[in-house]
Amino acid sequence: YDDFGGALNPRAAMVWNPPGRHTLKLLYGQAFRAPTLAELDAQTNPVALGNDDLDAERLQSLELNHIFRVNPEWELNQSLFAYRWTDRIQYVPDAAPATSLTAQNTGTVKGYGAEISTTWKPAPQWLVEANYAYAKARDQRAGQDIGNAPNHQFYTRFDWAFAPRWSLDAVGQWVGEQQRTPGDNRPEVDDYTMINSTLH
Numbered sequence: 292y293d294d295f296g297g298a299l300n301p302r303a304a305m306v307w308n309p310p311g312r313h314t315l316k317l318l319y320g321q322a323f324r325a326p327t328l329a330e331l332d333a334q335t336n337p338v339a340l341g342n343d344d345l346d347a348e349r350l351q352s353l354e355l356n357h358i359f360r361v362n363p364e365w366e367l368n369q370s371l372f373a374y375r376w377t378d379r380i381q382y383v384p385d386a387a388p389a390t391s392l393t394a395q396n397t398g399t400v401k402g403y404g405a406e407i408s409t410t411w412k413p414a415p416q417w418l419v420e421a422n423y424a425y426a427k428a429r430d431q432r433a434g435q436d437i438g439n440a441p442n443h444q445f446y447t448r449f450d451w452a453f454a455p456r457w458s459l460d461a462v463g464q465w466v467g468e469q470q471r472t473p474g475d476n477r478p479e480v481d482d483y484t485m486i487n488s489t490l491h
Contacts, residue, residue: 292347294325294326294331295331295345295346296346298325298347298349300320301320302319303318303319304316304319312361313360314357315357315358316354316356316357316358317353317356318353319351319352319354320351323350324348324350324380330342330345330380330394331345337391338391338392339391339392339393340385340393340394341393342395345380345394345395345396346396348377348378348396349378350374350375351375352372352375354370354372355372356370364412364413365410365411366409366410366411368408368409369407370406370407371403372403372404372406373401373402373403373404374402374403375399376401376402377399378396379397379399379400380396383395383397398430399430399431400428400431400437402427402428402429403427406424407422408421408422408423416453418449418450419448421446421448422445422446423443423444423445424445426440426441426442427442430473435470436470438469438471438473439469439471439472440469441466441469442468443465444464444465444467445464446462446465447464448460448463458491459488460488460491461486461488462486462488462489463485465484466485468481468482
């Protein structure tokens with residue numbers, strides 16, 4: 292990249308398939324997010340200014356995954372994960388008397404979580420899926436949740452192929468309450484539920 296330099300992002304996975312119905316996976320990965328044009332170059336915005344010295348945001352992640360095939364129609368999947376997000380790009384207040392903010396690489400976020408999901412096909416015309424996810428991420432500098440992301444989510448789907456070339460599905464999703472970002476004093480975002488149904 293002409294603006295911030297290069298980025299090397301290796302990924303690796305170890306998969307163990309012992310005899311039987313289990314599969315274990317250990318995955319490691321790195322990723323990056325390049326600064327946007329506004330974060331680099333904005334100079335006419337009276338509030339948020341760009342910074343051409345920005346580096347890319349970096350992420351390192353580690354995941355342990357276990358798949359258990361109960362039978363040919365039913366599978367269980369469990370995952371544990373952790374990540375470290377560095378060089379986070381945030382708008383930081385400039386020194387007084389200025390009232391503007393300038394994009395800076397500042398702060399580190401550490402996150403972790405777990406996910407449990409299942410897929411079940413009780414009959415050829417039926418499919419049931421369910422998923423629960425828990426995630427927690429803390430800004431290490433502020434010492435609190437980074438906000439704008441739920442800690443708990445639940446998803447379920449039912450699919451019924453009731454006739455040749457016809458199917459009916461129903462999807463339900465519950466998203467837990469979300470904290471605000473540090474410094475935002477508004478109340479937390481309430482949890483909510485969405486239900487959709489589609490005839491194909």
